[in-house]
Amino acid sequence: MSFGIWPLVFRVYEFGVSKIxxxxxxxxxxxxxAALLLEQGHEVAGGYMKNWINEDGIAGDCPWxxxxxxxxxxxxxxxxxxxxxxxxxQYRNRIVDYMLKGYREGxxxxxxxxxxxxxxxxVFLDYALSQGFEAVGTGHYARRRExxxxxADILRGADPxxxxxxxxxxxxxxxxxxxxxxxxxxxxxxxxxxxxxxxxPVAGKKDSQGICFIGNVKMSDFLRHYVPDSPGDIVDxxxxxxxxxxxxHLYTLGQRKGHGVASPRDGMAYVVVGKNAxxxxxxxxxxxxxxxxxxxxxxxVGTVSWVNKAIxxxxxxxxxxxxxxxxxxxxxxxxxxxxxxxxxxxxxxAVTPGQICAFYEGGTLLGGGVFESVQ
Numbered sequence: 001m002s003f004g005i006w007p008l009v010f011r012v013y014e015f016g017v018s019k020i021x022x023x024x025x026x027x028x029x030x031x032x033x034a035a036l037l038l039e040q041g042h043e044v045a046g047g048y049m050k051n052w053i054n055e056d057g058i059a060g061d062c063p064w065x066x067x068x069x070x071x072x073x074x075x076x077x078x079x080x081x082x083x084x085x086x087x088x089x090q091y092r093n094r095i096v097d098y099m100l101k102g103y104r105e106g107x108x109x110x111x112x113x114x115x116x117x118x119x120x121x122x123v124f125l126d127y128a129l130s131q132g133f134e135a136v137g138t139g140h141y142a143r144r145r146e147x148x149x150x151x152a153d154i155l156r157g158a159d160p161x162x163x164x165x166x167x168x169x170x171x172x173x174x175x176x177x178x179x180x181x182x183x184x185x186x187x188x189x190x191x192x193x194x195x196x197x198x199x200x201p202v203a204g205k206k207d208s209q210g211i212c213f214i215g216n217v218k219m220s221d222f223l224r225h226y227v228p229d230s231p232g233d234i235v236d237x238x239x240x241x242x243x244x245x246x247x248x249h250l251y252t253l254g255q256r257k258g259h260g261v262a263s264p265r266d267g268m269a270y271v272v273v274g275k276n277a278x279x280x281x282x283x284x285x286x287x288x289x290x291x292x293x294x295x296x297x298x299x300x301v302g303t304v305s306w307v308n309k310a311i312x313x314x315x316x317x318x319x320x321x322x323x324x325x326x327x328x329x330x331x332x333x334x335x336x337x338x339x340x341x342x343x344x345x346x347x348x349x350a351v352t353p354g355q356i357c358a359f360y361e362g363g364t365l366l367g368g369g370v371f372e373s374v375q
Contacts, residue, residue: 019043020180021128022137023120024074024082026067028202029139029183031074032191035198036182037137038078045081045133046071049124051091073201087123094118100226103249106277107354113167113368116140117305121175129178137180140164141188142365144181147308152176154307154365157184166323169358169368170305220250232280234261237273237292245282248275254294254350259284271350295347299374301340301357306367311340311359318360321348321371327360340369 022034024046038044048071052064068084075082095111095118102109125136141157142165154176157163164184171179183191195203227249234243243261245251251259255272261284263270273293274283285291311317311332318327319342328348333341342357351374359366 017041017043018134018180019132020135020137021045021047021124021131021133023124023139024048024071025139025208026070026074026202026205027139027208028195028200028205029141029191029207030071030137031139031200031202032194032198033137033139033180033182034074034080035078035194035200037180038080040182044078044137045083046075046078047124047128048072048082048084049119050084050086051088051095051119070202070205077198077200085124085127087119087127090123091119094122100223102354103223103227106248106275108252108352109354110356113170113356116168117170117172117175121171121179125175125178135178135180137182139183140168140181141184142168142181143184144176144179146177150177151308152179154179155184156360156363156365157181159187162188165365166320166356166358166368168307168365169356170303171307171365172305173308176307223247223249230280232282234259234282234284235276237283237285242270242284248277248280248282251275251282252350253352256287289347295349296351296374297344297347299342299351300335300372301342301369302338302372304338304340304367304369307365309366311366317366319344320358320360321351322355327358332359339372 020037020042022030022037022044024030024034026048034044034046048068050064050068072082095114098114099109099111120138121136128136141159141162143155143157145153145155147153151173154165154168154171156165186194192203227247230247232245232248233241234245235241245259251272253272253274256269259270259272259282261270269287270284271287271294272282273285273291276283283293285294287294289295312334314331314333316329316331319330320327329345331343335341351371353371353373355371356368357371358368
């Protein structure tokens, strides 16, 4: 193998030998995480988190049975113990109910971020500790570093195209110290090479897409199953009716396609710029920086969580307002009610209530919170 594994060897000396339960999802990343932790000398077992089995017949592919088989095959190849951990009730209570409540209230929640805090490093970690394990390993593309005081930082993954630290923005210190992310030290092609080196049966399996733990189910189909359509008018920023929407919960700020309003201007698209819940109106405007509601510089973030050290005074850091966006310079001002007032240096497009804002200092994840209001 040409790429070398010196960073992984270093991790052994940093952490020592531990008893680790790896969340095997049936995919290649978690399988490689288990293989590397085993190679480093840790005592490793695999656990499949059974969170969703689509008993309600929602349209789409929910391949949990195949995923269990693949995860079991990985454990068998590595010669490690394998168990299925039933967390269906907790997943519905902590993730599905949270997600549906948010959409009913007109915001756009992020179940993937909450999955990590509430499930993988929440109830699954609690289960692992109750079974005598010291840590939980996952296939996240993020890095973890211990400080001299024994606390742990979470850093961006080594692969800038796969970095998943954003999804860990609501992690707390008690979770970070118990987390292990061996894949975060490598690029994605190297992870595939490691899978082949260990002859893992999922070495060529495609990465999964869709809602966290649910599978390839369209969000619109998922929502329609639980939240009834509530049709209303689509209006422009002046209140002129342009069409009909099927329910405000089916649309998100900044959405260019799928709202059903064709643009009469060549090269200029209508985008969603607001929701008037009181009148049940979806507001659209031109995709331009000066369109009211589309770009904002000031906003408020609540439900704030810090990975290690909290921000307690006015400071300038970097904020990442969505997964596939770049981090942007921002001034953060803590408020008396425990929230954060943000002022971006540059206007940000489609800052959406309910979505997650992650804060960084250099490559270190400081924490995150939920967008509540914009102006």
